Amino acid sequence: MRFHTRPAFHADRPATQTRQIERAAELVEVAAPRDWPDARVEAWLDWADDLPVDYPPGDLPDGLTPDAPVDPLLGAGPDRYARRLAAWGWALGLFDTAADAQAFGGDLFALLARGAVSPRPTLAFGARVHPLADDPAQITPAAFPHIDAADFAALAPKEPRSFAAERLAAVADAVLRCEGEAAACADPFENQALARASLAARAAGASDVDIADAIALARAGAWEDLDLSPFGGPIAVADRCTLAAEGAGAGRAARIGWRGGELTLVFNAGDAAALAMARLAPGAAVRVLEFEDEADLEAALRLVAVALDIETSAGFCAAPRDAYARRDRRPIVIALAGVGEHLVARGVAYGEEDGRGRAATLHALAAAAALAASADLAATAGAYPCFAGERDERLADLARRLEAASDLGDSATANRVRALLGQVLEAAEATGLRNAQVTGPVEDQAIALRLGALSLGPAPWRGPVCWAQSADGEVFTVFSRSAAQGLKRLGVDGDAARRHVLGGRVLDGAPAIDRAALTAKGFTDHEIAAVEQSLAAGATTLGAAFAPAVVGVGFVRDVLGASEEALRDPAFDTLALAGFTADEVAAAQAFVLGAGSLAEAPGLTGAQRDVFLGADETSAAARVAMLAAVQPFLCAPAPAELALAFDASPAEASRLQAAAARAGVRALRLRRAAAPADFVLDLPLTATAESGPAPPIRDRIVERIVEVGRSRRKLPDRRKGYIQKAAVGGHKVYLHTGEYDDGELGEIFIDMHKEGAAFRSLMNNFAIAISIGLQYGVPLDEFVDAFVFTRFEPAGPVSGNEAIRSATSILDYAFRELGISYLGRADLANIDPAQFNADGLGGGQADEPQPASHFISKGFSRGAAPDNLVFLPVPTRPDGAPRAADVCPACGDLALVRKGQSRICQTCGARAAKAGDGDS
Numbered sequence: 001m002r003f004h005t006r007p008a009f010h011a012d013r014p015a016t017q018t019r020q021i022e023r024a025a026e027l028v029e030v031a032a033p034r035d036w037p038d039a040r041v042e043a044w045l046d047w048a049d050d051l052p053v054d055y056p057p058g059d060l061p062d063g064l065t066p067d068a069p070v071d072p073l074l075g076a077g078p079d080r081y082a083r084r085l086a087a088w089g090w091a092l093g094l095f096d097t098a099a100d101a102q103a104f105g106g107d108l109f110a111l112l113a114r115g116a117v118s119p120r121p122t123l124a125f126g127a128r129v130h131p132l133a134d135d136p137a138q139i140t141p142a143a144f145p146h147i148d149a150a151d152f153a154a155l156a157p158k159e160p161r162s163f164a165a166e167r168l169a170a171v172a173d174a175v176l177r178c179e180g181e182a183a184a185c186a187d188p189f190e191n192q193a194l195a196r197a198s199l200a201a202r203a204a205g206a207s208d209v210d211i212a213d214a215i216a217l218a219r220a221g222a223w224e225d226l227d228l229s230p231f232g233g234p235i236a237v238a239d240r241c242t243l244a245a246e247g248a249g250a251g252r253a254a255r256i257g258w259r260g261g262e263l264t265l266v267f268n269a270g271d272a273a274a275l276a277m278a279r280l281a282p283g284a285a286v287r288v289l290e291f292e293d294e295a296d297l298e299a300a301l302r303l304v305a306v307a308l309d310i311e312t313s314a315g316f317c318a319a320p321r322d323a324y325a326r327r328d329r330r331p332i333v334i335a336l337a338g339v340g341e342h343l344v345a346r347g348v349a350y351g352e353e354d355g356r357g358r359a360a361t362l363h364a365l366a367a368a369a370a371l372a373a374s375a376d377l378a379a380t381a382g383a384y385p386c387f388a389g390e391r392d393e394r395l396a397d398l399a400r401r402l403e404a405a406s407d408l409g410d411s412a413t414a415n416r417v418r419a420l421l422g423q424v425l426e427a428a429e430a431t432g433l434r435n436a437q438v439t440g441p442v443e444d445q446a447i448a449l450r451l452g453a454l455s456l457g458p459a460p461w462r463g464p465v466c467w468a469q470s471a472d473g474e475v476f477t478v479f480s481r482s483a484a485q486g487l488k489r490l491g492v493d494g495d496a497a498r499r500h501v502l503g504g505r506v507l508d509g510a511p512a513i514d515r516a517a518l519t520a521k522g523f524t525d526h527e528i529a530a531v532e533q534s535l536a537a538g539a540t541t542l543g544a545a546f547a548p549a550v551v552g553v554g555f556v557r558d559v560l561g562a563s564e565e566a567l568r569d570p571a572f573d574t575l576a577l578a579g580f581t582a583d584e585v586a587a588a589q590a591f592v593l594g595a596g597s598l599a600e601a602p603g604l605t606g607a608q609r610d611v612f613l614g615a616d617e618t619s620a621a622a623r624v625a626m627l628a629a630v631q632p633f634l635c636a637p638a639p640a641e642l643a644l645a646f647d648a649s650p651a652e653a654s655r656l657q658a659a660a661a662r663a664g665v666r667a668l669r670l671r672r673a674a675a676p677a678d679f680v681l682d683l684p685l686t687a688t689a690e691s692g693p694a695p696p697i698r699d700r701i702v703e704r705i706v707e708v709g710r711s712r713r714k715l716p717d718r719r720k721g722y723i724q725k726a727a728v729g730g731h732k733v734y735l736h737t738g739e740y741d742d743g744e745l746g747e748i749f750i751d752m753h754k755e756g757a758a759f760r761s762l763m764n765n766f767a768i769a770i771s772i773g774l775q776y777g778v779p780l781d782e783f784v785d786a787f788v789f790t791r792f793e794p795a796g797p798v799s800g801n802e803a804i805r806s807a808t809s810i811l812d813y814a815f816r817e818l819g820i821s822y823l824g825r826a827d828l829a830n831i832d833p834a835q836f837n838a839d840g841l842g843g844g845q846a847d848e849p850q851p852a853s854h855f856i857s858k859g860f861s862r863g864a865a866p867d868n869l870v871f872l873p874v875p876t877r878p879d880g881a882p883r884a885a886d887v888c889p890a891c892g893d894l895a896l897v898r899k900g901q902s903r904i905c906q907t908c909g910a911r912a913a914k915a916g917d918g919d920s
Contacts, residue, residue: 001306001380002096003103008296009110016073021045024760025751031072033115036452037469040115041074043449046757048077050124052316055084056091056132061098064090064105071109078112081119085307088314092131094306094380108307116290117304118337118450119311120283120442126316127323137324164789167201168214174198175218186219188683195684205789208681213259220650222255237272238265243661246654254654257642257670264639265657266667271637275667278440278636280322282311283333285442287451288342288362289482294413301334301369308332309377309434329436330384333636334370336362337447338454340461340615341482347489349610350460351622356629359458361408361417363439363630367401368420370438375427383432394433397635398425404632440636446756455615457638458630460623463614464501464598476538477502483598483612490608492601500601503594505535510591512584513542513575521578522559527551535592542589546574620656624663637666644672646679712775715739715746722821726804728813729796731755735814737821738771745780745822747771750814763810784819787811788828805830 014033021028021042032041055066062068064087071079086105095101111117129135174194178185188195198211236253243250243265256263266272284304291297312330317323325331339359340350348355378384387394402421408414424433441457448456455461464483469475479498487494507514507528518528530552531545539545548556548567551574556562560577575585595601598612620642627640642656653670660668721737732753740746750767752760770783791808798804798813803820807813819825888905897904902911 001094001100001376003100003107003303005103006107006296006299008293009107009114009116009300013110013113014115024757024764028075030075032074035468036115037467037475038473039467040449040452042757043446044074044077046446047119047121047450048075048080050754051077051080051122052084052124052314053080054314055087056314058091060087061090061101063102071113073113078109082106082109082112082307085310085314088131089306089310092310092313092381094310094377104303104306107303111300111303114290115451116287116300118285118287118447119307120333120444120447122282122311123316123318126318127320128314128316129323129327131313134327135324164201164204164206164210167197167204168206168210170197171201171211171214172218175215176221182219186215188681198681198683202681202683205785207790208679209675212679212681216649217255220251220255222251222650234262235264235266235272235275237269238267238661240267240661244658246658250657251650251654254657254670255650257657258644258648258650258653258672260672262669264667264669266637267661271666274437274440274636275639277325277329277331277437278333280317280325281331281333281437281440282308282315283335283440283442284308285335285337285447285451285456286366287337287454289338289345289454294365294416298365298369298416301366302373304334305332305370305373305435305438306377308334309374312435328385330434331437332370332435333440333442334366334438335440335442335457336366337451337456338461338482339363339457340455340459341480344461344611345482345485345489347486347611349607350613350618350626351610356626357409359626360629360633361411361413363458363633364401364405364408364417365413367439367633367635368405368417368424370435371398371424371433372420374434374438375424375431377434379427379431381434384434384436386436387432390436391432394436395425395428398428401633437635439634441634441638458626460613460615460618460626463596463616464497464612465594465596477594486611490611492608493603496603497598497601499594501594501596501598503590503592505592506532507535507588507592510588513580513588517580518578523551523578527555540593542585542592543573543575548572548574620659621663624660624665627665628663631666634666639667639669640665642668642670644670646673646675648672712772713740713746713777714775716741719746721747724801724817726798726800726813726817728798728807728810729794731794731810733810733813735817737818745818746774748774748814748818750810752810766811780818781823781825784815784823784825784828787815788819803829 014035016031017034018029018031019038019041021030021032021038023042023045028045030041030045032044053066064083066083066087068083070076070083073079082105085108086101089095089104090098090101095104108117112119171194174191174197175185178191178193180190184190185194188198194215198215201211201214202208238250238253242248243253253263253265264275266275284307286297286300286304288297291300309330309332312326312332315326317326339362342362343350343355343358346358348358350359378387398421402418402425405414405418405421408417443456445456448454453462453466461482464480465477466480467475468478479502483497483501484494487497507518515528530550534545534550544550548562553567556574556577557564557567560574562572562577566572566577576582580588597614597617599609599614599617601612604612624640627638631637640660642660644653644656653672657668657670715738719738719740721739723737724735726733726735734749734751734753736749736751737745738747738749748767748770750763752763755763773783774780789808790811794810795808795812796806798807801813801817804813804816807816816825816828819828888908888910904911
């Protein structure tokens, strides 16, 4: 293949600077584009962490060897990725000359450096069919489960029920056994049995969200679905008519999605296979907004297709089966990013026919360019191994895409698409295709972050607000470039729209709550200045800017008349106390902090408002219509994400699923919103008996509790503890503990292996919070009871811990381990804890002494513990109870033996008192 450096890819490269990025375990200096916020830079560093480092054997052109100078941008990740693929492409014979290989690597690096392309994460090592020594073995593709009208249980693997799960089953049973009206039976204030069961489930550790779900499922007559666990993204083939008519099996599928089962439904086996193949294929997203000239976009798509094809040969898979599947069909996935933003920038409404047509044209161009590259690769290196058996199917797919392209209109881009697809069809008939599929969904929000927090695929734009970072590290909101371009194209005043979206962060001119209104309420220049300083510093609500901590507790108490009790309330509202109504506060907040949405900006016509509808304002019908427009050009279907409110019922989930099936989407997935952070199920504080006489009143002893202020108990600077390494569901976790001198637990650390930066940071800070609580006197058993049986991924079998064999989450595992080790909670172990006593020999007994080095840190004791110190077996009486040890009064050794009425030390020979003298 021939490649020439494309100057447009290298133009306008962002200016860079060296900055410090705080990662999970270290603070690093990195060269990064000046305008990128730290979160975007860190996402690129996370991607670069796991890049493979192997290069092909043999001579490589200058600049493509592993020891050549590296561009340090973004931790050298873009340079290492581009150079390695160029080297492997050269070794595989894909480039005509060394100059072609170098031009390919240089252009790929330029696209990555600009943030115009983001590949999927890769594996640093794994399974691979060797690119230069092929293996002829083939693996039959896995079958996909099919929804049966009579049985859907194959998609619901069962797990042993925990005690909390049993209590949840009792909650559902209380609803099912009730014989009253459905609404009353599901109301804890009307159904006393339900109230008691709910309180018992809460006491057993079940969350209020799980209790509410149990009630909802029972009301739907499907409480057995409580045992459904998340699947990690399974694919099932459904009958479209069954789902559309909400027939047997459809309701269970909807409930799996409603419960967060991550179930993707498709409607034919071909789409199921394509979607499964897309999930193991090398993938990348291309940022549409980066290319003003669509000829440059086409060239970038061709380049990315070649890069991903090289990765199918040189990249690694998690399992040998996946490696063979890659080799035999060589799938790649190219997705577009920022299509919604592109439509806004052009002043085209997402929900209108023009928007759907434009998005379909862009996706058609992506497919045509990638297929053209695939055909060129096939002419150079041969078609994918299974092409001969799938030739008719592939040619039919190309003919269908060419036919669909005839409906794209008469634009220059549409004409180019038709020309490309015609050329590909001719080439495929002659030499085949290099890849079985080339386009599809890339469902990875980290990719969206690396590309500048854009929408992925045919999704609507994310709104007019984006984040920027100043030179000193301050993060602030700015007006997005796509919004500014769209307003300019439509001839709308951009300054007024920007003020509507972002606000002015000053009180002057605010409706109802301006300086004059505040002065009339008693505020002085001092308090008003403090409020405006808080607004400038990034306060997210007007209430937060007027909090007592900002304006002064003394002012709120002495001038506005707040009581001490009111000030202690976390929900205290200064503006409400001052006499401002909720509507006045809302209007002032929209003026000061901005409305966040552009669709309601003043001066827009109805058609213009439709252009600026954000993702939260776009209807489900508009999303489904957009998917229907672009799906003819996707090799693997993009699932329609069907959003459900948290309080939606299982029946609503089934109806939404049925509507999507009737609309003709190729794949669908239900997404239920997470519970509000402050969600609490309203339960009666006490659940009284339904019948029977009232219990007699008896005298009670009342204990008076005096609350004392707590102080923090600091750990010693040199502390002991232990480290437990284990793996939960295949994810490594290290649990570190720190102890006080008396052995009481005082701190923990939870370290994860190869997890995302956000998750690792969250676990680190969670451990810090637990440690501070322990040091302020919170009992460990309170934490254990609160966090065992919590359920989220990763979860599953536990390896590396003798007492715990499975866990429902990382937190469940960690607090089981702490409960067993520090509280003696044998009930939290999966096996008999008596097998693991201090001597480590099992059965609670020991036959031989054990070296103390097994239990005492030599580093902690700084060598003070003698090398010959041992733990001796605990002596026992015939009934199994421990007895006192016989210690020599002369040398202190436990070596006394009875000889007649005397005891003789076998170590020093001294004679001890007679047996029975009372010193035993």
